Amino acid sequence: MECFLVRDLLPLYIEGDCGKETERLLAAHLKTCNECKGIYDMMQSPLMIxxxxxxxxxxxxxxxxxxxxxxxxxxxxxxxxxxxxxxxxxxxxxxxxxx
CATH class of the missing domain: 1.20.5 (Single alpha-helices involved in coiled-coils or other helix-helix interfaces)
Known part of the structure; x- marks a missing residue:
């Protein structure tokens, strides 16, 4: 899966609003791509205001x-x-x- 697609789908993935197949593909991509995994981890961390x-x-x-x-x-x-x-x-x- 392309990184630009993963970055577009990450908010849906984090909220649990994507389908099972998309969720599986994103999880597999996050295991192999450190850059997307870093963005995912950053989006998961609480926002300090x-x-x-x-x-x-x-x-x-x-x-x-x-x-x-x-x-x-x-x-x-x-x-x-x-x-x-x-x-x-x-x-x-x-x-x-x-x-």
């Missing part, structure tokens, strides 16, 4: 901004609803007193 303090801070700022907006609009809606209900009750009371 470095934490970026700037990115963490930006995420925290976005979360804080979202919380602020949620609280602001919740308070705005509740205030509007309370004013509407208060006005409605006042109008009904005046209506009942006058008629």
């Amino acid at each position: 470095q934490k970026d303090d700037r990115m963490i801070q930006e995420i925290a700022e976005v979360k804080e901004e979202r919380r602020f907006k949620e609280r602001y609009y919740r308070r705005l809606i509740l205030t509007g609803t309370a004013l509407f209900c208060g006005g409605y009750v006042l109008m009904m009371a005046l209506y009942l007193l006058l008629f």
Whole structure:
């Protein structure tokens, strides 16, 4: 099997999404080709991700901004609803007193 085909199929092989025959061919190729075996081993190893303090801070700022907006609009809606209900009750009371 050609190395370029093996490299294209390695993600499927690692995830177990290829057929049995393809899996068998890839396993046989990986036993004989050190270059493809190295790529396979590299793809199998866990990916190390470095934490970026700037990115963490930006995420925290976005979360804080979202919380602020949620609280602001919740308070705005509740205030509007309370004013509407208060006005409605006042109008009904005046209506009942006058008629």
